[in-house]
Amino acid sequence: MPRILIVEDEDIIRSAVRKLLQHAGYEVADARSVEEAEQNHEPDQFDLIISDLRLPGAAGTELINRAPNTPVLIMTSYASLRSAVDSMKMGAVEYIAKPFDHDEMLAAVENILARQGSGDTDSGSGADSGNRPQESDPANIMFGQCEAMQKVFTLIRKVAPTETTVLIQGESGTGKELAARALHLLSPRASKPLISVNCAAIPESLIESELFGHEKGAFTGAVSARTGLIEAADGGSLFLDEIGELPAEAQARLLRVLQESEIRKVGSTQSRKVNVRMIAATHRNLKAMTRTGEFREDLYYRLNVMQIRIPPLRERQSDILGLAGKFLKRQGEKMGKPNLNLSPEAMRVLERHRWPGNVRELENAIERATILCDGDVITPSLLDLDSEGGDEHIPETLVEGNNEQTPTRDADSANDLSLEDYFQHFVLENQDRMSETELAQKLGISRKSLWERRQRLGIPRKKTSS
Numbered sequence: 001m002p003r004i005l006i007v008e009d010e011d012i013i014r015s016a017v018r019k020l021l022q023h024a025g026y027e028v029a030d031a032r033s034v035e036e037a038e039q040n041h042e043p044d045q046f047d048l049i050i051s052d053l054r055l056p057g058a059a060g061t062e063l064i065n066r067a068p069n070t071p072v073l074i075m076t077s078y079a080s081l082r083s084a085v086d087s088m089k090m091g092a093v094e095y096i097a098k099p100f101d102h103d104e105m106l107a108a109v110e111n112i113l114a115r116q117g118s119g120d121t122d123s124g125s126g127a128d129s130g131n132r133p134q135e136s137d138p139a140n141i142m143f144g145q146c147e148a149m150q151k152v153f154t155l156i157r158k159v160a161p162t163e164t165t166v167l168i169q170g171e172s173g174t175g176k177e178l179a180a181r182a183l184h185l186l187s188p189r190a191s192k193p194l195i196s197v198n199c200a201a202i203p204e205s206l207i208e209s210e211l212f213g214h215e216k217g218a219f220t221g222a223v224s225a226r227t228g229l230i231e232a233a234d235g236g237s238l239f240l241d242e243i244g245e246l247p248a249e250a251q252a253r254l255l256r257v258l259q260e261s262e263i264r265k266v267g268s269t270q271s272r273k274v275n276v277r278m279i280a281a282t283h284r285n286l287k288a289m290t291r292t293g294e295f296r297e298d299l300y301y302r303l304n305v306m307q308i309r310i311p312p313l314r315e316r317q318s319d320i321l322g323l324a325g326k327f328l329k330r331q332g333e334k335m336g337k338p339n340l341n342l343s344p345e346a347m348r349v350l351e352r353h354r355w356p357g358n359v360r361e362l363e364n365a366i367e368r369a370t371i372l373c374d375g376d377v378i379t380p381s382l383l384d385l386d387s388e389g390g391d392e393h394i395p396e397t398l399v400e401g402n403n404e405q406t407p408t409r410d411a412d413s414a415n416d417l418s419l420e421d422y423f424q425h426f427v428l429e430n431q432d433r434m435s436e437t438e439l440a441q442k443l444g445i446s447r448k449s450l451w452e453r454r455q456r457l458g459i460p461r462k463k464t465s466s
C-alpha cells in the first residue's frame with residue numbers, strides 16, 4: 001500500500017486530504033510543517049509527499065531537497081501560480097491548485113504513483129525521457145460509447161503521439177479539458193508536465209507575464225525575474241483553455257512561440273528555445289472572431305492544425321445513462337452509498353433533458369441527488385432538473401434566505417469538513433461582508449470558478465442585500 005506524507009498547516013485541509021486518501025486505501029501520515037515532518041517521520045521513506053507551498057518555517061518546496069528520492073506534489077492557490085512554476089523548476093513533480101476537487105487530488109496522486117511505479121521519477125524538467133505513457137487509451141480517461149465520441153477517441157489516438165498543435169472546440173462542460181489530458185497522457189510527453197492555464201481566469205494585466213515570464217524591472221512590481229508557465233511546460237504540454245479570451249498582445253507573443261519555438265520574457269531582448277506541445281480549447285467560434293478582428297487570423301491557423309470537436313451532450317443521447325451510471329457509482333462510493341440506482345422515471349428524465357451545461361451539469365445533478373437521497377433509489381424529484389433544461393436548481397434546504405437551515409458547525413466539527421464543506425462554510429460565513437471578487441481572491445480562485453462552485457453547491461450569490 002503506497003505511503004503518503006501530507007504537510008499542511010491548515011487543520012481543515014490537512015484533515016480532509018488525509019481522510020480522502022485513507023478512504024482511497026493509502027497509508028497516510030501528516031505534519032504541520034517541514035520541521036515537524038522531519039522530526040516525526042522520515043520523509044524520504046514515503047512514496048509521495050503532498051505539501052502546501054507556504055508553511056510556517058521552511059517552504060514546502062524545501063522537501064524536494066530533503067527527500068530527494070520521493071516525488072513532491074505541491075498544493076498552491078491560483079493566486080500563486082507563479083510559485084507553482086518555480087516549484088516545478090525546483091523539482092516538484094506536479095502542482096495542484098487550491099481549492100481542488102476530491103477527484104482532482106486523487107487523479108494527481110494516482111498519476112504520480114503510476115509514473116513512479118513505471119520507474120519514471122523524472123521531475124518534469126530536462127530532456128525527454130521517452131517513457132511509455134501510463135494511459136493507453138482515451139476510453140480509460142473519458143467515457144463515451146456513442147458514435148460521435150468513438151470518432152473523438154479515434155482522432156485522439158491518432159493525433160496524441162504526434163507533435164501537432166490541437167484546437168479543441170466544444171460547449172462549456174463537454175469535456176475539453178479531459179480530452180486535453182488524454183492527448184497529453186497518450187503522448188510521448190506523458191511523463192513531463194501538463195500545464196493547464198485558463199486564459200479567462202487570469203487578469204488581463206497579468207496574463208503576459210504569467211505565460212511568458214518577465215525580467216526584473218519589466219514593469220512596476222516586477223521586483224525579480226520570473227519564469228512563465230510556457231517555460232514551465234518545457235518538454236511537456238501546455239493546455240490553454242478559453243484561448244478566445246487571450247488579449248491581443250499575448251496573442252502576438254504566442255504566435256511567435258508557435259512559429260519559432262522561442263520565448264521572450266516581458267522586458268527581455270533575448271529569446272530562449274522551448275519545446276512545448278500546444279493544446280488550446282475554446283467554446284467560442286474562433287473563426288468568426290478572426291473576422292471581427294478579435295482573434296488573430298495567423299494565430300488561428302497556427303492553432304487549428306488539427307481540430308477536435310467535442311459534441312454537446314444533447315448529441316450523445318445514447319451516452320447519457322452510461323455517464324450517469326459512472327457518476328452515480330463514483331459519488332455513491334465517495335459518500336458511502338454504494339447501492340444507489342436510478343428509477344425508470346429518473347432515467348427517462350435524464351434522457352429527455354437538454355443539458356445546456358453538458359456533462360458537467362449531469363455530473364452535478366447526480367452529485368446533488370446522491371447527497372439528498374435517503375434510500376437506494378434516485379427519483380426525478382431528487383434530480384430536480386427543470387423541464388426546459390435551463391438553469392440549475394437549488395436544493396430547497398439551501399435556497400437563499402434559508403441559510404439558517406444549513407448545518408452550522410462548531411470548532412470541533414471543523415476538522416471533519418471536506419474541502420467542499422470548507423468552501424461552502426467559508427462562503428456562507430463571509431459573503432455578507434465580502435464582495436465576490438474578495439471572496440474569490442481569498443479562496444484563490446477566479447470569479448468564474450466561484451460562480452460555478454456556488455451553482456454546484458446550491459449557494460447562489462444573493463441578489464440583494466436586504
Ligand SMILES: Nc1ncnc2c1ncn2[C@@H]1O[C@H](COP(=O)(O)OP(=O)(O)OP(=O)(O)O)[C@@H](O)[C@H]1O
Pocket residue numbers: 141142143144170171172173174175176177178179241283323359360363
Ligand atoms: N466523457 C466524459 N467522461 C467522464 N467525465 C466527463 C466526460 N466529459 C466531461 N466529464 C466531466 O465533466 C466535467 C467537465 O469537463 P471539462 O472540465 O473537461 O469540460 P470543459 O469542456 O473543459 O468545460 P469548460 O469549457 O467549462 O472549461 C469534469 O468534471 C469532467 O471530468
